[in-house]
Amino acid sequence: MNKEYEVVIIGGGPAGLSAGLYTSRARLSSLLIERGLVGGQIVNAELVENYPGFPEGISGLELTQLMHQQATKYGLETLLAETTGIELKEGQKVVKTTEANFIAKAVIIAGGSERAKLGIPGEKEFTGKGVSYCATCDAAFFKGEPIAVVGGGDAAITEARHLTRFASKVIVIHRRHQLRTSRILQEKAFAEPKIEFLWNTIVEEIKGEEVVQQLSLRNVITGEKFTLDVAGIFMSIGFKPNTAYLKGVLPLDAAGYITTNEKMGTEIPGIFAAGDIRYNSAQQAVTAAGDGVTAAIYAEIFIR
């Protein structure tokens, strides 16, 4: 027998946790399925300074732990498992996971996204040998060494700033001619003497013997090719939505994102999507939380 819930939420970041808070308070039996640990990507943020209500900032881990506590208090259940598919059967939705299958009246997909890979030669071979996807984890291994950061968004610049505490210098390599971050972050990055910028530049190959030693770069405007000696390269080039298991269930755009209407509804009645997994999401913890709440409210209307 598959266990039944009124609402199954896939993903335990700010979107899923906020959805769970609202569905639980609506007295809908609710299950949240998380494949890693509750909190989502934001647990990697040392300090979240833009979540309203925390003027001194709060760590991403603590913020999401509080969200989880709050939702659990009202009855949200949590299961650690990987979702492997959703099947539609006679008006019911069957959510399949690595642990068990569940029947739901409504499903809220809030599985977020994960760090994208560049897919260039050397990237895979040197992962863990100088190629890193987590600056807070690995910065300390590069004391006094030059490091590259690839990317120009909020995450890239936040990481570049963190890396200055350890590296001799930090070279930000960005394929555009300007950053895509909040002004306050840009000002801080430009004022940091250890951070240098290589604009309109892409990485073509990562080279080294056993560990990363050199990057092959190309200026995308002039076509000029050159090299840069670094001990490490931190990837921060954006995200890939966690929607592989949804192919054939829901229409996805070319990048894999889910398109929703203003009620967070998808093309299938009773299946909602919230947070970073949505096409054109603002990719903020606050907006993800808002999406989750919207989805929860319309899920309740759908069910009752």
Add this chain to the structure above:
Amino acid sequence: MSKPITVDDANFDQTVLQAEALVLVDFWAPWCRPCLMLAPILDELAEDYSGKITFTRLDVDQNPKTASRYQIMSIPTLLLFKKGEPVSHIVGYKPKAELKRDLDTAST
């Protein structure tokens, strides 16, 4: 009850390298959040693989000698040792099901 054993620079050779059984070493540090996320999963896996794989953890901050000996430059890194030699190398946080697949492949 099988729980991961804490190892350090001083007892690494004896506990890990000279062990008869397969030994998994979790290279971690307290500042690394994915490491903290991985820890409870490894606690569970230590139970599941009890008698097959010995689970250990090494704080890279306190034990730089061992960390640099195996060129650890990214954490969490999991190294699986068989008779003193690393036979499998897993970098970064992974969900439990995926880790199980990796361990099953490496230990058979």
